[in-house]
Each structure stands twice: as structure tokens, then as C-alpha cells.
Amino acid sequence: MLNSKVMKKYFYLLLALLLPLGIQAERKEVHIVSVNDMHAYLKAAPMLADVVDSLRTLYPGLLVFSAGDNRTGDPLNDMYEIPAYPMVALMNQIGFDATTLGNHEFDSNPQGLARLIGLSSFTYICANCHPDPSLRMHLVPSKVFDVGGVKVGVVGAVQLGSHGYPDSHPDNMKGLSFTPVNETVAQYEWLRQQCDVVILLSHNGYENDVETTALFPWLDLIIGGHTHTQLEGGEMHNGILVTQNANGLKKVTHITLVVDGGKVVEKRAENIDVRCRKGRNGTATELVRYFCNNPAFERVLTQVEEPFTSYEELGCMMADAFVAETASDLGFVNFGGVRYDEHPAGPFTVSDVLRLDPFNNDAVVMELTGEEFRQMLVSCFENDEFKLPFVSGVQYEVKRDSADPHKLKKLTVKTLDGKKFDLKRKYWVVTNSYVASIVDSPRQDQGQSINRHTADLMIGYLEKQPSINYSGVRRVFEVK
Amino acid sequence: MRVKVNRRWLQLFEGARVGNALLRYFTVRKLDKQLIDKVEVHDALGHVIDHDAPLHNEEIIRCLIPKL
Numbered sequence: 001m002l003n004s005k006v007m008k009k010y011f012y013l014l015l016a017l018l019l020p021l022g023i024q025a026e027r028k029e030v031h032i033v034s035v036n037d038m039h040a041y042l043k044a045a046p047m048l049a050d051v052v053d054s055l056r057t058l059y060p061g062l063l064v065f066s067a068g069d070n071r072t073g074d075p076l077n078d079m080y081e082i083p084a085y086p087m088v089a090l091m092n093q094i095g096f097d098a099t100t101l102g103n104h105e106f107d108s109n110p111q112g113l114a115r116l117i118g119l120s121s122f123t124y125i126c127a128n129c130h131p132d133p134s135l136r137m138h139l140v141p142s143k144v145f146d147v148g149g150v151k152v153g154v155v156g157a158v159q160l161g162s163h164g165y166p167d168s169h170p171d172n173m174k175g176l177s178f179t180p181v182n183e184t185v186a187q188y189e190w191l192r193q194q195c196d197v198v199i200l201l202s203h204n205g206y207e208n209d210v211e212t213t214a215l216f217p218w219l220d221l222i223i224g225g226h227t228h229t230q231l232e233g234g235e236m237h238n239g240i241l242v243t244q245n246a247n248g249l250k251k252v253t254h255i256t257l258v259v260d261g262g263k264v265v266e267k268r269a270e271n272i273d274v275r276c277r278k279g280r281n282g283t284a285t286e287l288v289r290y291f292c293n294n295p296a297f298e299r300v301l302t303q304v305e306e307p308f309t310s311y312e313e314l315g316c317m318m319a320d321a322f323v324a325e326t327a328s329d330l331g332f333v334n335f336g337g338v339r340y341d342e343h344p345a346g347p348f349t350v351s352d353v354l355r356l357d358p359f360n361n362d363a364v365v366m367e368l369t370g371e372e373f374r375q376m377l378v379s380c381f382e383n384d385e386f387k388l389p390f391v392s393g394v395q396y397e398v399k400r401d402s403a404d405p406h407k408l409k410k411l412t413v414k415t416l417d418g419k420k421f422d423l424k425r426k427y428w429v430v431t432n433s434y435v436a437s438i439v440d441s442p443r444q445d446q447g448q449s450i451n452r453h454t455a456d457l458m459i460g461y462l463e464k465q466p467s468i469n470y471s472g473v474r475r476v477f478e479v480k
Numbered sequence: 481m482r483v484k485v486n487r488r489w490l491q492l493f494e495g496a497r498v499g500n501a502l503l504r505y506f507t508v509r510k511l512d513k514q515l516i517d518k519v520e521v522h523d524a525l526g527h528v529i530d531h532d533a534p535l536h537n538e539e540i541i542r543c544l545i546p547k548l
Contacts, residue, residue, distance in 0.1 A: 228533035246530045364493045383507050436493045437503035449495025
């Protein structure tokens with residue numbers, strides 16, 4: 001009898017000791033590395049791969065997610081033979097599990113995006129982008145990942161501009177339709193019933209992500225992108241963890257979610273510096289080296305008949321390219337936007353264009369009166385180190401103030417055949433985003449970025465010309 | 481679109497980025513544009529944002545002008 005009582009005591013003691021262990025065994029951790037807005041910062045990919053390798057050694061079920069804008073930022077990536085393929089190859093090698101679409105994923109038209117998706121070994125999750133079936137674009141609205149028995153549901157979404165589509169060139173949206181982010185995400189509440197963890201992979205900007213937390217309390221985590229907001233680890237809003245980093249792989253976020261009994265009971269996030277990391281993955285390093293020695297940059301676009309011998313000849317060619325590619329009436333480029341002043345006769349290559357215009361400026365189109373255009377030229381001179389801009393579609397004469405050469409006494413615009421320029425008529429004018437920023441002359445229309453780099457306009461223009469000859473071309477005349 | 485940098489509202493082209501707003505701000509305030517690269521920019525809530533970050537209409541950003 002006594003023996004039985006002692007046995008019972010020992011049994012309950014053992015049970016009391018083992019019970020917490022049993023509970024502990026049910027607690028599981030999900031580890032995630034999240035990036036956003038990498039913008040093709042290829043050079044940091046070997047360091048990112050090293051971060052992922054290290055964490056994957058510790059946590060074999062590590063998930064690696066991107067909140068979009070993986071591309072656009074480095075011509076080595078964006079002007080590759082298959083545009084933006086280098087970044088996809090690196091993401092494949094690093095072992096990404098999924099990305100959502102950023103607005104820049106659309107930069108090489110829907111066919112280009114569909115091709116890139118086909119070359120990716122990770123999933124593209126975006127619920128509010130609806131491609132036409134003819135595009136064969138393999139997007140999924142959501143996906144459930146199994147991490148050691150924990151079900152992690154992910155829904156993705158991309159920001160929409162005021163025009164109803166992501167901020168990219170409108171031509172890149174053909175065959176695609178979009179639905180508002182919150183309206184779309186609301187349809188995925190069923191993930192809460194099926195999953196232990198529910199994540200929104202959002203390329204919708206920090207402020208919108210915070211607003212989203214108030215609408216969907218059933219989310220556990222929002223991995224954000226688009227506004228390049230550097231958060232310290234993550235922030236809790238309405239019980240939902242929100243993360244985001246600055247662009248170009250300066251930092252990534254390591255997120256830990258503790259799951260107990262089908263619920264997330266703890267959320268942690270920490271930043272990991274990437275660019276200053278000493279460790280590098282060897283394969284990724286070799287891939288980056290390969291992509292940086294890209295023979296595609298020596299592709300010949302056109303033949304130069306007679307050598308370029310001045311900034312003005314090259315500047316006029318640039319401005320002509322802007323006008324031709326945007327179907328504008330007039331164009332101009334600042335003096336400082338032309339980076340060399342001579343080029344020999346013979347082939348003009350992609351690399352020549354990128355050396356001539358290395359700034360990644362976007363083209364900006366605006367509707368101006370002739371007088372507003374004239375005033376922009378004056379303001380460009382005043383704010384671009386007192387150097388005269390190069391134009392397309394017109395020519396102009398200037399008279400400097402004899403007492404102060406940094407002041408223009410007069411600037412007269414004429415048509416290319418020397419006739420009077422109509423200052424009252426409206427014209428479509430194209431320039432680069434640097435000029436559109438520094439020129440503060442009064443005008444009704446501040447313009448709109450067409451989301452194409454000016455270097456890209458030049459490549460498009462030159463590859464349509466069998467040959468070019470700007471020898472002796474002058475459109476800016478100084479009179480005394 | 482309209483963007484506020486420090487205490488000044490600026491009119492910018494649609495699709496402008498933080499760097500474009502800084503260029504305009506430095507232009508209208510006649511500051512040395514070479515300092516722009518050193519400027520740290522914060523959004524309205526105090527988070528650091530990149531010069532490449534997109535802007536939206538009525539956005540408010542702040543920057544501290546470095547001294548030479």
C-alpha cells in the first residue's frame with residue numbers, strides 16, 4: 001500500500017517534470033531572412049549568400065523572401081541579354097523561396113517578366129496582379145510553405161499608383177490588370193484557418209503597410225518594401241510585425257516567429273548588415289564576376305560616320321534620341337549630363353552609351369508653352385554651373401551680360417531652319433529627371449517620369465539608325 | 481506633385497524620388513549640391529529613407545544639411 005502511494009507520488013512528480021518539456025516540444029520557431037528593394041545591387045549578392053548560408057546552417061528550414069524591386073539600378077543587370085537575368089540567377093543560387101512583384105519588376109514589359117519568372121527557381125507571389133493567360137506568366141496569389149510541420153501562408157501584393165497600375169512605364173502594363181491592395185488582401189483571410197503563420201509580402205510602402213495592419217488583424221507579419229524605409233529590426237503595429245530595409249542590400253532582416261499550438265506567440269526581428277560583411281559565398285562571387293564581364297555591353301548599336309568632336313555634337317545626339325523615343329516635339333539635356341566630348345568614327349556600343357550617360361536618370365515629359373520652354377533653358381543655365389544646355393527640335397542664341405558672364409542678357413529660341421519660334425504654342429518637351437529637378441522656372445506642368453532611363457532611350461534610338469553623323473552640328477550660338 | 485522638404489513645399493514632377501526633391505530643395509535654397517550625397521533623409525515618422533526612395537503627393541520629408 002505504502003509502496004503504491006510512493007509510486008503514485010513519483011509518477012505525479014515525473015509528470016510534473018515532463019509536462020513542460022512536452023509543451024516545449026510543441027513550440028517551434030520559423031526563421032525568415034527578408035530583403036526588399038535590392039535594385040540589382042549585384043556586388044552585395046555574395047555577402048547576402050553568406051548571410052543565408054550561415055543562418056541556414058543554424059536553421060535548416062530558413063525561408064528567404066523578397067518584397068520586390070529585385071531589379072533596376074545597375075545596367076549590368078538591367079541591360080543583360082535577357083534583361084534582369086543576373087539578379088534572378090543570383091537569387092536562384094542563394095536559394096530564395098519567394099518574392100512578390102515590385103513596380104520595377106515590370107520594367108522590361110510583361111513578356112520579359114514572364115520569361116524571368118520562367119527562369120526563376122523561386123515563386124512569384126502577387127495577389128493583385130492579374131496577367132492575361134496568353135502571357136503565360138506564372139504568378140500565384142498565395143502560397144503555403146511547410147517549415148518542419150509549421151504551415152506558413154504567404155500572400156503578396158504590389159503598390160498601385162494614382163493611375164491604377166504599378167509605377168512603371170504604361171507600355172509595360174499591356175495584358176495586365178490590377179486590383180487594389182487592401183481589397184485583394186481581404187480575400188485571403190482563409191489562410192488564417194489553414195496556416196499557423198500568415199505573412200503579407202508587400203511592395204506597398206511603409207505607411208500603407210501600417211494602415212494595412214489596422215485592417216487585417218489576422219496577419220502575423222508584413223514584410224514590406226517600396227519606400228526604402230530603414231526600420232530598426234521591425235515595428236509592431238496593431239499586434240502585427242512590420243519590417244522593411246533601405247535599398248541596395250545595405251541590410252536584411254532576420255525574423256524569428258515562435259509558434260505554439262498553431263499560433264504565433266512571439267515575434268522578433270533584427271537587422272543584419274550585408275555590404276560590410278567579410279564572408280562571401282564563392283559561387284555567387286564567381287557569378288557576379290561573370291556578369292560584370294558581360295560581352296553584351298560591347299554590342300554595336302550603330303556606326304558613327306564621322307567622329308564626334310565636341311560636347312555639343314554628343315549632346316544634340318542625346319537630345320534627338322530623347323525626342324525620337326518619346327515622340328516629343330522638343331528635348332534638351334544639361335551640359336553636365338554629357339560625360340565625354342569625343343568619339344571616333346566606327347562602332348558606337350552599349351558601353352559607349354552608358355559612359356556617356358551613367359546617371360540612371362529617368363526621362364521626364366512635360367507639356368510647356370514656348371515661353372516656359374525658353375525659361376527652362378535659362379534656368380538650366382543658371383542652375384547647372386552656368387553652362388548652356390543642348391537641344392533638339394530647335395536652336396537658340398544667347399547673349400551674356402558683359403559685366404557678369406554668369407547672367408544671360410537674352411536667350412532667343414528659333415526653329416531649326418532659323419525662323420521665329422512660337423512662344424505661345426504648347427509643345428511636348430522631354431528632358432532628364434536631373435534637369436526637371438534643378439530647373440525651378442515657373443511652369444504649369446512639372447512633368448511626369450516615363451519610368452525609362454535616358455540611357456535606355458539612347459540605346460533604343462541608336463539601334464534603329466544604321467549610321468549617324470553629327471559632325472559640325474550646332475544648335476547653341478553665342479552672340480556678342 | 482507637392483512634396484514638403486523641411487519647412488518648404490516644392491512642386492515636383494510625377495514619379496520624382498527623394499533625390500529629386502533634394503536637388504530641387506538645394507537649388508531653391510542655393511545650397512551646394514555636392515553636399516546632397518551626405519544628407520540623411522527621414523520620413524515624417526523619423527525613419528531613415530534612401531535617396532532612391534519614391535515619393536508620393538503631399539509627402540513630408542526632413543533632412544539635416546551637413547556643414548562644410
